[in-house]
Amino acid sequence: MKISVVVPVYKQPKRVADIASKILADSWNDREMIILVDGDANPDIELALEPVRGKAEILYNGRQLGKAATINRFALSHETDAFLFLDNDILLPDDSLFLTKLAEYMEGRDLAEIPKEAIANSTIGRMMSFEFLTNAMLSMTMASCAGVSPSMNGAAFAVRAGLFRELGGFDPVINEDMDFAARAFERNARFGYPKGLRVGNEVPANGQEWFVQRKRWALNNIVWLRDYGKLMLRKLPQTPALLLATLFVLLPLLMNFAVFFAANQTHLTLIVPLLFYASQHLRVLSGIMMHHPNIAALSVSGWFASFIGMIVAGGVFFGFARKLKFRFNIFDFILFYLIYSPIWMVSNVVMFLAVLFKAEVRLDWKVVKE
16 A cells, blocks of 8 residues: 655744654655645755755645645545544654554545543643544544544544545645545545554644634634535434443533433422523533623532533543543542633634624635635
8 A cells, every 4th residue: 555645834944854754764665755845945854855856746825825825736646545634733653654544444444533631731632632632532432433534633644645636636625634534424435543653743732823823723613514414314313323422521511411311309409500501512502601690609519510520521631531531630630620621612603603693713724725
């Protein structure tokens, strides 16, 4: 199997030199390294590419086309068996058998999302690591229980060249990776999640960078739901794993309902904290509930219910972290659960309203239809 490793670069080289050197040193002989420079080159990019020039194929757009169009322009006409698409902020492991393992895994599969663990060097990064873990939980569940998946994080994934061409590559949309996975899912493409091929993924180091990324990711989620929500409902009877994967997101909510009904028998007052907690995990009403005037009425029993929900959710996250060999820190999880998760939910509500009312959302992300 010939594997073509493709890394798009825009403005900053980031880890492209490290990625290229590791791929070129890989023991799998039938491979090639392609670097696609989108937009204008600059001294930083040129300096980073100098050590691999002549060993890797380096192509320049000469103008900014955006990630999807840049990859399509090259990949749709390129002869190979499989592509490994990597963002240039991916940290590959020091494993000379990485491509060998990938080639073996791709036998019998059309599409494989490479597990990504956040490179957590800041408080925001450590909280974001649990968002990455959530995505990993869902992808692993779909791969293990159904062998298909309607979504993925496209920062690192492999796909058979035949499927990529059959789908016409990436569509010119803001969420090209999730959109591609949904279209592959519609065709019942065989999906995998190779747990032994974990890579690192850089995340924003400060609040400003996080806000820029959060806007785009929240918009991705809402656009995906708008475009493929009906497909998910149609496929649900044939793919019950969709429901199982969704339960991981709703588990804390379901736990709180159980606590609520148990507390009802002892006449504990849990309605306000229950609604607050439910709104968080339904990811619809949290922005309203966080400012509800009765929020001060959170009772001791209400905090106890939320504590139980957090413990149960923490246990599930910890179990998956052990399975996937991801890091898990209980204090970081508490911050994620109490602070990061509500903010994440509010961002989705805002983007839902923006899409609903067709408001313009400014993003530093170019989409060009070639």
